[in-house]
Amino acid sequence: MNLQIKSNPETLAVLQQHRSIRRFLDKTIPEADIQRIVSSTLAVSSSSHGQAFSIINVTNPENRKKLAEYAGNQQQVIDCSHFFVFCADLHRLEGLASRAGADLTASLDSTEMFIIATVDAALAAQNTAVAAEALGLGIVYIGGLRNNPQQVSELLKLPERVYPVFGMCIGYPDPEHIPGLKPRLPREAVFFQDEYAPFEQSVPYLLEYDQTMKQYYLDRTDGRRAETWSDTMIDSKKVPRRMFMKSFLAERGFPLT
Ligand SMILES: Cc1cc2nc3c(=O)[nH]c(=O)nc-3n(C[C@H](O)[C@H](O)[C@H](O)COP(=O)(O)O)c2cc1C
Structure with missing residues (x-):
């Protein structure tokens, strides 16, 4: 068949x-x-x-x-x-x-x-x-x-x-x-070709994403929330849950x- x-x-x-x-x-x-x-x-x-x-x-x-x-x-x-x-x-x-x-x-x-x-x-x-x-x-x-x-x-x-x-x-x-749709990490920081890319190569994309997410939260909370994505992630893991x-x-x- x-x-x-x-x-x-x-x-x-x-x-x-x-x-x-x-x-x-x-x-x-x-x-x-x-x-x-x-x-x-x-x-x-x-x-x-x-x-x-x-x-x-x-x-x-x-x-x-x-x-x-x-x-x-x-x-x-x-x-x-x-x-x-x-x-x-x-x-x-x-x-x-x-x-x-x-x-x-x-x-x-x-x-x-x-x-x-x-x-x-x-x-x-x-x-x-x-x-x-x-x-x-x-x-x-x-x-x-x-x-x-x-x-x-x-x-x-x-x-x-x-x-x-x-x-x-x-x-x-x-x-x-x-x-609205929540912005995702840029693909350059997530989707690698053939081998894992050194972290440093991802940094500019991560910083760019931080700004995108900061703006997203500012817009969504009428300016009340202004952290970047990295800060949110790091803060949320400071105390093990x-x-x-x-x-x-x-x-x-x-x-x-
Ligand atoms: C395993 C898992 C657990 C989650 N738990 C909760 C939860 O308890 N409460 C909640 O409101 N959202 C929860 N979420 C939703 C995430 O916060 C959400 O998927 C993420 O912020 C991305 O947003 P989006 O799904 O709107 O794109 C969970 C998502 C996953 C994958």
């Missing part, structure tokens, strides 16, 4: 129009569209076809409220039509192994398997995001769930060897609150050996 892959340049426009949406209309996405999105999620590539992720569609309003709080009072978790939690999942494989009488403990404990499951979950999320945006919906990732990963895991009854990587709000963007993550992961069945 001679299969062909159809060119679909409209997808590029979808990708390049991405912006995070944090204000949603009070309108529910029809189930048929959710199913189209989930079909696109499941079409994602995964390491060795392992599909080491799970998604929890959180519909219970009380649980939404709790998750919004756990994420640092992020109102959009309550307001969006659908809230998905993307989990790295080695529980499914462990269950199958146990049924087959196989012991995969050494593998499942490994840092490599943690990376595999985390990457699989992230790729599934990004497919979900692009599918939703292709339908004219808006999304925002909610990494804030990792402020309280233990509470999130208990609320969602996540078994051992499953952890919540992040959530995602999906819904109809409020047209009065659609932000979520230092409980290593022990949390170990407790959930990701000892990272």
